[in-house]
Amino acid sequence: MEVNCAGCAGCCIDWRGLLQPEANGGSDSPRTDGTAAPDGDDALTTTRQRGSLGTDDGSRRASIDDVANFVPLTREEVRAFLEAGYAAALTPRFWRVRDEHEAVTVDGYDLAAVADRPAFFVGLRKPPKPVTPFELEEPVWLPACVFLDPTTLQCRIHDDDLFPAECGAYPAHNLALEAETECERVEAAFGGERLLEADVEDEPVDLLLGSQAIGEKLFCHPEPDRLEGVIDRLARGEATREDRATCLAVAAASSPGTLAISEHHREQARERALEAASKTNDDAWVGPTIREWHRRRVQTDGTPSPTVASAVEEARGAPETPGWDDLE
Numbered sequence: 288m289e290v291n292c293a294g295c296a297g298c299c300i301d302w303r304g305l306l307q308p309e310a311n312g313g314s315d316s317p318r319t320d321g322t323a324a325p326d327g328d329d330a331l332t333t334t335r336q337r338g339s340l341g342t343d344d345g346s347r348r349a350s351i352d353d354v355a356n357f358v359p360l361t362r363e364e365v366r367a368f369l370e371a372g373y374a375a376a377l378t379p380r381f382w383r384v385r386d387e388h389e390a391v392t393v394d395g396y397d398l399a400a401v402a403d404r405p406a407f408f409v410g411l412r413k414p415p416k417p418v419t420p421f422e423l424e425e426p427v428w429l430p431a432c433v434f435l436d437p438t439t440l441q442c443r444i445h446d447d448d449l450f451p452a453e454c455g456a457y458p459a460h461n462l463a464l465e466a467e468t469e470c471e472r473v474e475a476a477f478g479g480e481r482l483l484e485a486d487v488e489d490e491p492v493d494l495l496l497g498s499q500a501i502g503e504k505l506f507c508h509p510e511p512d513r514l515e516g517v518i519d520r521l522a523r524g525e526a527t528r529e530d531r532a533t534c535l536a537v538a539a540a541s542s543p544g545t546l547a548i549s550e551h552h553r554e555q556a557r558e559r560a561l562e563a564a565s566k567t568n569d570d571a572w573v574g575p576t577i578r579e580w581h582r583r584r585v586q587t588d589g590t591p592s593p594t595v596a597s598a599v600e601e602a603r604g605a606p607e608t609p610g611w612d613d614l615e
Contacts, residue, residue: 288458288459288462288484288485288486288487289483289484290458290470290481290482290483290484291470291479291480291481291483292481293440293611294420294421294422294440294611295420295421295440295470295473295481296418296420296431296435296440296441297420297421297469297470297472297473297481298356298454298457298458298469298470299356299431299432299435299440299442300356300413300416300418300420300429300430300431300432300435301354301355301356301413301429301430301431302355302420302421302429302473303355304427304429305421305423305427305429305476306476348382348383348384348385348399349382349383350380350381350382350383351380351381351382351383351396351398351518351521351522352378352380352381352521352522352524354380354413354430355430356413356432356469357380357408357410358410358411358432358451358453358454359380359408359409359410359453359504359505360377360408360409360410360411360451360453360504360538361452361495361503361504362502362503362504362506362538362539362541362543364449364451364452365377365409365535365538365539366539366556367448367449368449369535369539369556369559369560369563370559371449372563372571373449373563373573374528374531374532374535374559374560374561374563375412375528375563375571375573375574375577376411376412376433376434376573377409377410377411377412377531377535378409378410378411378412378521378526378531379407379408379409379410379506379521379531379534379535379538380407380408380409380410381396381398381399381405381406381407381518381521382398382399382406382407383396383397383398383399384397384398384399384400385397391403391404391405391511393405393511393514393515393517393518394514394515394516394517394518394519394522395519396518396519396522398518400507401501401505401507401546402507402546403511404507404508404509404511404546405507405508405511405514405518406505406506406507406508407505407506407507407508407534407538408504408505408506409506409534409535409538411432411433411434411451412432412433412577413430413431413432413433414430414431414433414576414577414580414581415428415429415430415431415580415581415584416428416429416430416431416435416437416580416593416596417437417590417591417592417593417595417596418431418435418437418440418593419593420440421473421476421477421479422477422479425590426590426591426592426593427590428584428590433573433576433577436596436600436605436607436608437593437595437596438593438594438596438597438608439608439609439610439611441608441609441610441611442454442608443600443605443606443607443608444606445608447606452493456493457469458470458482459487460494462485462487463487463494464494468482470482498544499544501543501544501545501546502541502542502543502544502545502546502547503541503543503544506534506537506538506541507537507541507546508534508537509537509546509548513533514533516530517530517533517534528560528561528574529561531560532557532560532561533557535556535557535560536553536554536556536557536560537553538556539552539553539556540552540553540556571604572600572603572604572605575603576599576600576603576605579599580599583595583599
C-alpha cells in the first residue's frame, strides 16, 4: 500500500462542504464557500469513514452527529489519551436505528444497542479550521481533526505513541473490505493521484469486526438513563465536557469481548477526563484551541490564512509538524 498524502488530508477533514451537486443530478464539483453539502451523500460513506454500523442486509445506521471521517479508537487508546491529559480531544459517537426492537430510546432517538445498552465509538473531535487542501487557491473553513496542523496539513501526533492505530492503518482497512477509500474520493473530485498502490497483502490488518469489537472498539453504556440530555446535546454539537467524560469513562473501563465494566476504573477515568480540562500545562492546549477555532469561525469575517494556526495552536503548546520538504 502506498499513498500520496502531501497537500491532501482528505481523511482528516470533513470536505463535503466543497461539493456542489450539479443540476443534472450527476457528478459533484468543488465549491469553496465552506457551506455544507446536502445530507445523504452516500459517496462519502463507508464503514470506517462515517462510523456507521452495517446490518445483515447491508443497510447503514446513521450516526446522530453526522461527522465525516470519524476514527474509532480502542480502549487502550482512550486510556492513553486520558492519561496524557487529552480528554478534550475525544468525543463519543452513537447511531440511530430504524428497527425499534433493537434500539434503546434516549432523548427521542432510537439508538443502536447491544443487550439494551446504547453502543458507541470514541473518536477525535473536528473543530472548524482554515485549510487549503487539494490545491485550493483560497483557504476555507472545514471541520478538521483536532490534531491536524492547518498550515502543513500534517498530524501533530504522527510520530507520537498516541497516534491512533486506525490512522496508521488507513486506508488498508477500507482496501481489505473492498470499500472505497478517501484517497479515491479525492481523486474523483479533485484529480491527482493519491492511492498509488492498493496491494494490502503484506499489510497488518486488524479490523475488530463483530463480537471482537465489543469492549475493545465498540463500547456499550450500562445505564441509558444517565444519557438523558447527553444524546440530544451530542446530536446538536453542543456536548459538554461532562457529557463526554461520562462516555469516555465507560470506554476506558470496558473489558474486551464482554459487556463488563470496572466501576473503579470508570470513576477514575471520569475524574481524569474532568481534571484534564482544568490543567494549565502544555498538554492542555487542545481544549483552548478548539474553543478559539469556534470563536474565530463565528466572529471572523472571511477565512484567514492557515498560518494563523501558529498563534492559535502552537502558541498554546501544540507540537509542530515538519512540513513536506524534508519528507520527499
